[in-house]
Amino acid sequence: MAALDELIEVSGGRTTRICLTIALVGVLAAGIWSLNWETLLNLHFGDLWRFRVAVLKGLGMTLTLTSAAAACGILAGTLLAIVMQSPVRPLRWFVVGYIELFRNTPILVQLIWIHFALPILTGVPTTAFVSGVIAIVLQASAYFSEIVRAGIQSVPPGYREASDALGIPVHTRWMRVILPPAFRTMIPPLVNMTISFLKTSAILTVLSVGELMTVATRISNATFRPIEILTVVAAVYFFFGWLISRLTGRIEAATARRETR
């Protein structure tokens, strides 16, 4: 964006930078001035070392939930997206209703509903973990199917027409003609969605599923020191979100290289 950068420089980029720096220094000064130094100097991050096993277990649970949401979500989402293309109208309406239902209500409400109402409806009691997984997978399938649908729509109609004209069977048409190029365009949104399910997994803390946030709340309740553990946990979440987005940069570059060959 050379032209835009030039425009920004012409319309006072330097002044903006100076003003922003001054504002930053002001905010920092005000923050430092109003800090409660007594609390700050009494922070002991080293004390958290004895909770390392619990935190690692929580992290493992968080990553399990995230990968379950991403894997099942992509799989079920692809199926839903394919059903959306079907010529049978009631089937399409059903899928659209399902997707809209799960996209337009908060996951917290779905979670509580699934945990408390589903056992009453079905008569099968579920543990907190099972309810959590059901909720996160249902929501993931709805969100991922939207991405897959957009990906399928980005495939030029000529592909489908050509495969129809060649008499390629439906199964082969999806697996070898339409889905591969669709998935390549979908990598960035899929990764963003995976990061957003890393965030969603923290919401399962309301059922005490045992993921990272549950562990953090327990530790902070046991030690009466919320600052240390919550800060560390926030940093851990940030690190993993950053890691996932970094990995995709690589995947994208690799697929781009394969394309050009």
Place this chain on the structure above:
Amino acid sequence: MTFDVNVLPTHFPELIDGLLLTLRICLLSMAFGAFGALFLCLGKLSGRGSGYHVSVFVIDFFRTIPEVVLIFWIYSCLPLLFGARLSAEVCGIMALSLLVAANVAEIMRAGVQSTDQGQLEAAMSLGVPAHTIWLRIVIPPALQRMAPAFVNFMTELIKATSLLSTIGVAEMVYQANVLGNRTFAYVEFLTLVATIFFAIIFPLSLFVRHAEARLAHQKSR
């Protein structure tokens, strides 16, 4: 199981209170957040210097950490760190404002940076004054492109307010829990709350769909 709808009408006032609180929190955090977003967006667009690096980090950080962690952090750490008393509602509004600031800043930046390169170059080479370029060439189409992303984020924000029930802000989900505890009609109240959320968010996501389709149509022409 029994699904007794008759318990609902007697408790409408509490639910309406919850709904109003949800909407108020949304509006306030949107207003504060938009203000912060403006600074973050300026910082990110300025391209280099300390403002740029701090903006990039702040945007990435608050977009990556889970909302729940942010809410709990602010609720349990800020009062200790600053030695101030903050109500749960204020903490919630702060957390959501940060969320709005980071996300809206990114939406605004994307909108500005997707300006048509050719139009920009043409205007610059014709010697159009900088403020006219901003007002006539950069901002109007940027706003149009931002609209779907912005409304989409709004739906996320409305859904995120439900998380404030975990720190005891008396919004809709919290009220549903309280009323459920009182009347044992958990499923009824939860279903009603889910329906209310759906009724608010569904029109917004329909708008997003239409706006996106319109933009795609424009682009293909």
